[in-house]
Amino acid sequence: MNTNRREFLKGTAWMGFTAAMAGSASAVAATKLCGAGAMTTYADKPIKKVRVGVAGLGMRGPGAVHRLAAIPGVEVAALCDLFQERVDAQQNFLAQNGKPAARSYVGPEAYKAMCESDLDLVYIVTPWAMHTPIALYAMEHGKHAAIEVPAAMTLEQCWALVETSERTGRHCMQLENCCYGEVEMFTLNIARQGRLGELVHGEGAYIHDLRELNYLDPAKGGYQDYWRLRWNTEHFGNPYPTHGLLPIMQAMGVNRGDCFDYLTCVSTNQIGMDAYAKIKFGEDSWQAKLHPKCGDMSTTVMHTVKGRTIMVQHDVTSARPYSRINLLSGTMGCLNDYPFRIALAEKPGDGAHGWLDQQKAGEVFAQYRHPLWKVAGELAKKMGGHGGMDFLMDLRLCYCLQNGLPLDMDVYDLAASCAVCELSERSALNRGNSVDVPDFTRGGWKTAKPLGIETVDLDKLGLTDVKADDAQLNV
């Protein structure tokens, strides 16, 4: 395994960084490392009232504003977007819900003034290319950063976030909501209790037919300036690996007892986008002539230092039902999702040749339900947002900040999962040859403890109820 940062970056010139990404370089130049893995157990002083600035108020951002505003001891103190009307809409929401007005920031560089202002946390929900530049600027100005997925698109960005977080002592968390899904948290709990035996292999995915959304006119509610279509036009491999990957990393203790070593990725050609565009927009349309590069299905296999594997797939262009696969298998059992099923050996050495029937599976699910879901799952489901996991993610993040606790996901988890974006592309462009995955903890994984089974104290938070919220996304 290659643990040298410079060696990794040597091979990246071919990527062609955009101007938006250039911000990361200056941050790296000033870096003085605090030490390998220093942020894994990092806890800042408790913040009684967490003042949050939210950047990016398109499809996803408003739901975040509403969730954060519902958490006691959290103030949405700043709102930022390219469009005045999107900021105004969230100001209206705050006013209608009896919350203080936030400061407004409008324009492509307005996030800078927001990051310079009086805030504790900058919460970033912009298109991918702006994630890292805004997070770096926030940390450089003393703010914790929480970044939507994938938080970084290149190795350069992954390293910049790691090094800046370590140097500034600011949290840098990727907002991987799927780590808070009911099945994923059950999986983490049953794995930690040892019921699956020794963990050997996992499978995750982002399989979600986004063809309609990718081509939807931004003026009619599509992605701002077609940012996702643009990325898929220019890149190959897996640009969106973290939903399937990070929950399995947590269960297996990647970066905390184990570490990625190398990966390999193969991809189909792109067939689905062209076929869709021709039918929907006509042979002569710009959409039909675009020919995005990104293959329909990419399959990445990650290999760890301890000899375990995780497969991660990406397919947003095929006619098939949504799936994150969520498979975890060990020496005493296996489970997967869509629909949920589980097979368990009675005792070590026994086989588990059939899935448990629905009743028995339900009993096991109840027995190993994650404590966070027991405590706050019903409130989270009531509010909505991917079945409740979005709210639980924000709740834990704010609870940890308020109580001075380490966060569930640190900057190394962010970097190791996001490194797949560039590395899968490099491997897939080279006939699936393996590429090393950097150890962003620089050896810290050898002594770091796996993530525990963590929850929140609703009484301490003063949270008794939430309102159902129609700004929450459900797919």
Ligand SMILES: NC(=O)c1ccc[n+]([C@@H]2O[C@H](COP(=O)([O-])OP(=O)(O)OC[C@H]3O[C@@H](n4cnc5c(N)ncnc54)[C@H](O)[C@@H]3O)[C@@H](O)[C@H]2O)c1
């Ligand atoms: N975790 C999840 O389940 C989930 C779901 C959906 C989207 N996402 C992520 O959320 C992010 C946003 O996705 P979306 O669907 O809301 O996209 P979108 O295009 O609908 O919204 C992006 C918003 O960011 C704003 N923006 C662009 N540049 C900006 C800048 N420089 N400063 C401030 N604002 C800026 C745009 O004006 C737009 O309002 C993406 O990273 C996406 O991957 C995550």
